Amino acid sequence: RKEVEQDPGPFNVPEGATVAFNCTYSNSASQSFFWYRQDCRKEPKLLMSVYSSGNEDGRFTAQLNRASQYISLLIRDSKLSDSATYLCVVNHNDYKLSFGAGTTVTVRA
Amino acid sequence: GAVVSQHPSWVICKSGTSVKIECRSLDFQATTMFWYRQFPKQSLMLMATSNEGSKATYEQGVEKDKFLINHASLTLSTLTVTSAHPEDSSFYICSARAVITGRPYEQYFGPGTRLTVT
Numbered sequence: 001r002k003e004v005e006q007d008p009g010p011f012n013v014p015e016g017a018t019v020a021f022n023c024t025y026s027n028s029a030s031q032s033f034f035w036y037r038q039d040c041r042k043e044p045k046l047l048m049s050v051y052s053s054g055n056e057d058g059r060f061t062a063q064l065n066r067a068s069q070y071i072s073l074l075i076r077d078s079k080l081s082d083s084a085t086y087l088c089v090v091n092h093n094d095y096k097l098s099f100g101a102g103t104t105v106t107v108r109a
Numbered sequence: 110g111a112v113v114s115q116h117p118s119w120v121i122c123k124s125g126t127s128v129k130i131e132c133r134s135l136d137f138q139a140t141t142m143f144w145y146r147q148f149p150k151q152s153l154m155l156m157a158t159s160n161e162g163s164k165a166t167y168e169q170g171v172e173k174d175k176f177l178i179n180h181a182s183l184t185l186s187t188l189t190v191t192s193a194h195p196e197d198s199s200f201y202i203c204s205a206r207a208v209i210t211g212r213p214y215e216q217y218f219g220p221g222t223r224l225t226v227t
Contacts, residue, residue, distance in 0.1 A: 004152075032214040043202050043218040044153065087152070091214045095141060095206055101152040 001026050006088050006100035013078050013107055020074040021103045023088030032091040033064055035073050037084045038102065044087055047073075078107045111207045112136050115219035122193055122226055129189045130222045132203030138183035139205035143216060144176070147200045159186045193226045200224075 006023045013019045025033075033050035048055065050062040050071055061074040071090075075082055085102035092098070112135040122128050132142055140161050145153040157167045157178050165178035177189040186205075190197055200223050204216040 034215070041200070041221075041223070043221045045218070046215060049215070095214060095216075096143070096155055096158065097214075097216060099152040099154075101150075 002100075003027060003098040004088050004090050004100035006103045008101060008103060010104040010106055013105070015078055015080060015107055015109055017078050017107075018074065018076050019078055019105055020072060021086070021105075022070050022072045023100050023103075024068075024070045025088075025090045025098075026069070027090070027092055027098075028066075028069060030069075030090045030092050033062075033071050034089040034091075034097075035060075035062055035071075036087040036089055036099075038087055039084050044089075044099075047086070075105070078105075080107050080109060083107045111205075111217040113139075113203065113205050113217050113219040115203055115222050117222060118220060119223040120225070122224070124194055124226055125192055127189055127191045128193055128224060129187055130201055130203075130224075132186045132188070132205070132219050134184045134205045134207070134217075137205075137207045139186075139207065140183060141206040142180060142186040143204045143206075144178060144186075144188050145202045145204065147202060147221075153202065156188075190224065193224070195226045198224055198226045 035047040036044040037047045038044045054063040059076045063072045088100035114133045116131045142159045144156045147153045156171045157165045159165045159180040167173045180186040202221040203219045
């Protein structure tokens with residue numbers, strides 16, 4: 001079983017729509033959680049860290065459910081520029097990160 | 110802040126030659142750097158963890174004699190792919206851990222190096 005699993009999508013949504021997707025992780029000892037964004041042929045960029053109580057950053061909302069071992073990301077009022085692959089990233093008790101394969105989101109005009 | 114650069118951004122080499130990739134933290138000191146490899150439509154796979162002044166720690170299945178890592182200073186780590194073969198063609202990305210109070214697990218990524226071995 002992969003450490004981090006994501007629905008690969010793609011999620012095709014119109015501008016202005018809300019899109020949400022989850023990721024599950026296998027290691028219950030995981031301590032830190034992140035969403036990264038990766039554009040085609042580019043490096044990943046940190047979108048947001050995910051905190052236990054859930055957190056919001058503008059149009060982006062992340063939730064963590066430790067009991068069920070999943071993390072979610074919700075994007076409101078989608079923009080064309082939100083089109084990217086979103087990587088779910090998990091850290092255990094060292095500094096190594098485990099990456100999901102990514103969820104592709106395409107926002108159309 | 111927390112900018113990481115990589116050089117070269119892309120390289121084409123012939124089978125059997127060696128290629129060196131540099132990773133630099135530009136505005137912070139990085140005691141730990143990481144090297145990843147990403148094949149098309151796959152996730153980033155950690156190859157090794159590089160600590161300044163000590164030997165790199167390689168992940169299972171990664172040949173340390175083929176992928177030589179040197180972390181000689183707090184701002185520079187290098188990855189040398191020795192005797193490259195076409196199957197080594199991939200996107201190599203480094204990252205650096207910036208020791209920021211309260212956020213010790215965040216990593217900042219370089220722009221990546223696309224290696225093509227012919």
